[in-house]
Amino acid sequence: MAQQAYEYGPSQAAIDQLVTRFGDQVSLSSSVRERFGKDESFHPSVPPDAVVTPNSTEEVSEIVTICAHHHVPVIPYGTGTALEGHVGALYGGVCINMMEMNQVLEVHAEDLDVVVQPGITRKQLNEYLRDSGLFFPIDPGADASIGGMTACRASGTNAVRYGTMRENVLALTVVLADGRIIRTSRRSRKSAAGYDLTRLFVGSEGTLGVITEITLRLYGIPEAITSAVCTFPDVESAVNTVIMTIQYGIPVARIELVDETQMEAINNYSKTDFEVAPTLFLEFHGTEAYAVEQAESLAEIAAEFGGGDFKWTANAEERNRLWQARHDVAYACKAMRPQAQIWATDVCVPISRLAECITETQADIKASRLLAPIAGHVGDGNFHLCLIVDQDDTDEQARAEALHERMVMRALAMGGTCTGEHGIGYGKIDFLVAEHGEAVSVMRTLKLALDPGNIMNPGKILRV
Numbered sequence: 001m002a003q004q005a006y007e008y009g010p011s012q013a014a015i016d017q018l019v020t021r022f023g024d025q026v027s028l029s030s031s032v033r034e035r036f037g038k039d040e041s042f043h044p045s046v047p048p049d050a051v052v053t054p055n056s057t058e059e060v061s062e063i064v065t066i067c068a069h070h071h072v073p074v075i076p077y078g079t080g081t082a083l084e085g086h087v088g089a090l091y092g093g094v095c096i097n098m099m100e101m102n103q104v105l106e107v108h109a110e111d112l113d114v115v116v117q118p119g120i121t122r123k124q125l126n127e128y129l130r131d132s133g134l135f136f137p138i139d140p141g142a143d144a145s146i147g148g149m150t151a152c153r154a155s156g157t158n159a160v161r162y163g164t165m166r167e168n169v170l171a172l173t174v175v176l177a178d179g180r181i182i183r184t185s186r187r188s189r190k191s192a193a194g195y196d197l198t199r200l201f202v203g204s205e206g207t208l209g210v211i212t213e214i215t216l217r218l219y220g221i222p223e224a225i226t227s228a229v230c231t232f233p234d235v236e237s238a239v240n241t242v243i244m245t246i247q248y249g250i251p252v253a254r255i256e257l258v259d260e261t262q263m264e265a266i267n268n269y270s271k272t273d274f275e276v277a278p279t280l281f282l283e284f285h286g287t288e289a290y291a292v293e294q295a296e297s298l299a300e301i302a303a304e305f306g307g308g309d310f311k312w313t314a315n316a317e318e319r320n321r322l323w324q325a326r327h328d329v330a331y332a333c334k335a336m337r338p339q340a341q342i343w344a345t346d347v348c349v350p351i352s353r354l355a356e357c358i359t360e361t362q363a364d365i366k367a368s369r370l371l372a373p374i375a376g377h378v379g380d381g382n383f384h385l386c387l388i389v390d391q392d393d394t395d396e397q398a399r400a401e402a403l404h405e406r407m408v409m410r411a412l413a414m415g416g417t418c419t420g421e422h423g424i425g426y427g428k429i430d431f432l433v434a435e436h437g438e439a440v441s442v443m444r445t446l447k448l449a450l451d452p453g454n455i456m457n458p459g460k461i462l463r464v
Contacts, residue, residue: 006091006453006454006458006464007071008071008072008073008091008092008093008455009070009071009072010070010072011049011050011070011072011092011093011094012049013070014066014067014069014070014072014094015028015049015050015094017066017070018050018052018063018066018094021062021066022052022054022059022063025052025053025054025055026050026051026052026053027050027051027052027053028049028050030047032051033047033048033049033050033051033095034047035080036048036051036077036080036087036095036097037087037088037089037095038080038087038088039080039081039082039083039084039085039086039087039088039425040080040081040082040083040142040330040344041082041083041084041085041086041343041344041425041427042341042342042343042389042391043084043085043088043425043426043427044088045088046088046089046090047089048075048089048092048093048094048095049072049089049092049093049094050094050095051077051094051095051097052094052095052096052097053096053097053099053100054096054097054098054100054101055100055101056101056212057173057175057181057212057213058181060096060101060175060210060212061175061179061180061181062179063094063096064096064175064176064177064178064179064210065178065179067093067094067455068177068178068179068453068455071453071455072092072093072094072455073089073091073092073093073094073455073456073457073458074093074094074096074177074206074210074455074456074457075087075088075089075093075094075095075096075206075457076095076096076098076147076151076206076210076211076457077095077096077097077098077099078098078099078118078119078144078145078147078148078149078151079099079121079142079143079144079145079148081140081142081143081144081148082148082152082422082423082425083344083345083422083423083425083427084419084422084423084424084425084426084427084428085425085426085427085460086151086152086205086206086423086425086457086460088426088459090426090458090459090460091458091459093455096210098117098118098119098145098147098210098212099119099145100119101117101118101119101147101212102117102119102120102121102124102145103116103117103120104116104117104120104125104128105117105213107129107132107134108187109132109133109134109218111187112134112217112218112219112220113170113187113215113216113217113218114129114134114136114215114216114218115213115214115215115216116146116213116214116216117147117212117213117214118145118146118147118148118150118211118212118213118214119145119146119147120145120146121143121144121145121146122136122138122139122140122143122144122146122149123143125146129218130221133220133221134218134219134220134221135218135219135220135221136168136216136218136219137158137161137162137168137219138154138155138156138158138159138162138163138164138165138168139156139157139158140154140155140156140157140421141156141157141327141330146214146216147211147212147214149165150165150169150172150201150202150211150214151201151202151203151204151205151206151211152165152203152205152421152422152423153165153166153202153203153421153423154421155377155380155382155420155421156377156421157254157256157283157323157326157377158253158254159377159379159380159382159421160246160252160253160254160255160377160379160380161251161252161253161254161285161379162219162253164421165202165203166199166202166203167217168216168217169198169202169214169215169216169217170185170187170189170198170215170216170217171183171184171185171186171187171198171214171215172184172185172197172198172201172202172211172213172214172215173211173212173213173214174201174208174209174210174211174212175209175210175212176208176209176450176451177208177209177450177451177452177453177455177456181212182197182209184197184198184200184201185197185198185215187215200446203423204461205423205424205425205457205460205461206456206457206460207447207451207456207457207458207460207461207462208446208447208450208451208456209450209451209456210456222253222285222286222291223286223287223288224285224286224287224288224290224291224292224314225253225283225284225285225291225314225316225319226283226284226291226292226294226295226312226313226314227281227282227283227284227312227313227314227318227319227322227323228280228281228282228283228284228295228298228299228310228311228312228313229274229279229280229281229282229309229310229311229312229322230279230280230282230298230299230302230307230308230309230310230311231274231275231277231278231279231307231308231309232277232278232279232280232302232305232306232307232308233277233278233306234278235257235259235278235355235358235359235362236355236359237278237305237306237307238257238278238279238280238305238307238378239257239351239354239355239358239378240305240355241280241298241301241302241304241305241307242255242257242280242351242354242378242379243351243352243354244301244304244305245298245301245379246351246379248297248301250294250297250298250301251284251285251286251294252282252283252284252294252298252379253283253284253285254281254282254283254323254379255280255281255282255283255377255378255379256280256281256282256326256375256376256377256378257278257279257280257281257358257374257375257376257378257383258278258279258281258326258329258373258374258375258376259278259358259362259373259374259375260276260277260278261371261372261373261374262329262332262333262373262374262375262386263275263276263277263278263279264276265329265332265333265335265336265373266325266326266328266329266332268332268335268336269328269331269332269335270324270325270328270332272321272325275309280302280307280378281322281323281326282295282298282312283319283323284298288314291314292312292314295312299312326375329373329375329386330342330344330386332373333373333386333388334388336371336373336388337371337388337390339390340388340389340390340391341388341389341390341391342386342387342388342389343386343387343388343389343400343404344384344385344386344387344422345384345385345387345404345407345408345419345422345427346382346383346384346385346419346420346421346422347382347383347407347408347410347411347416347417347418347419347420348380348381348382348383348411348416348417348419348420348421349381349411349414349415349416349417350381350414350415350416351378351379351380351381353381353414353415353416354376354378354381354383356414357383357410357411357414357416358374358376358383360410361374361385361407361410362374364403364406364407365385365403368399368400368402368403369399370387370388370389370396370399370400370403371387371388372385372386372387372388372400372403373385373386373388374386377420377421380420381416381420382420382421383420385404385407387400387403387404408428408431408434409434412431412434412435417435418431418432418434418435419431423461424460424461424462425460425461426459426460429459429460429461429462429463432461432462440462443461443462444462444464447461447462447464448464
């Protein structure tokens, strides 16, 4: 946990003022505060002193202004699906619950963009867009809020074709630490006007301001979608298939890897009957003929590397079942040891080092005598480890922590990053220094320039 270098004011004065102004939009219930102090990570709940639910950018500005006046921390909250302790109120303060700010504000179909409030989830947005023939492709698995996805620079299964939130956020409205409201950019697809403030706030994890509106890039719904599954004798063969697929320019939309341990868990939880072996899950978008052609081309590449049992389908029900099984890997892992805690973490390396990194990690898991299935967005070199740990067993916990550290340092040694998409929170705060070195001091300077009182989600990303 980050060390506190700032003295914060007592929350009660700010809470009294908030209650006077916002009434029943403020909750002091211990059960509510407990809920809003916890995300889906293994980190324990660290409840805020109050939870306030605004309905507009102007209300968010008022809340932040009151907290700034009393020097009380502010912690934005989306849906709580983050994985590195992003929402814990490490120094108390006020949680701003963005769930009620969940409207689509503008759809510009001809420009392929949409303006939304941060509380809308990706599934709600795509349901709203369905009849327009457009969709928003970023899919981190969980039904996360768009605001949280922006703040954590989410990516997920479609990133190999459509990019991450970094590439798909065009503009933001942000409330700064002093209550000012700014717009980071216009809707135009490019601009050379001034600093790129949009990219500064994408991935800032609530430490620089509260995001209250997001303009997103949209795409046309593909005419046809084909999904496929292919098994391999080992991880290296599967990854080599991925590398050649990317090099050949086959525009695969999703290309996911699960190892044999993860596949066994999927079969048991989702009642599927996939072969228990390293497996690629794939998806292709395009015209009906083109999607089939892509699948057939990849099948030929897979065969060169020992890929077998290549099965593909364009049936929507079968595709949804396949991808639901992939998205449910966390629950499948939990079901392997119901009394244990799951610890999901990720790294990302250059794709040429991916097979080596995964193979060494698998050997490390075995030597550590731990249960830790692997799944990954291998099209961009990103993979996840789901440690399943009995936290009451101090020896097992210590082995898990050591394994996790070695995995991260291995990725860094291979030119990778300590997190491809989960973010830093306070769970990976030390690894940020290992990755970026002196550049962290520049990040700290930016943080203090925008938030000199360190009230915006303090203790996350970096120490101040």
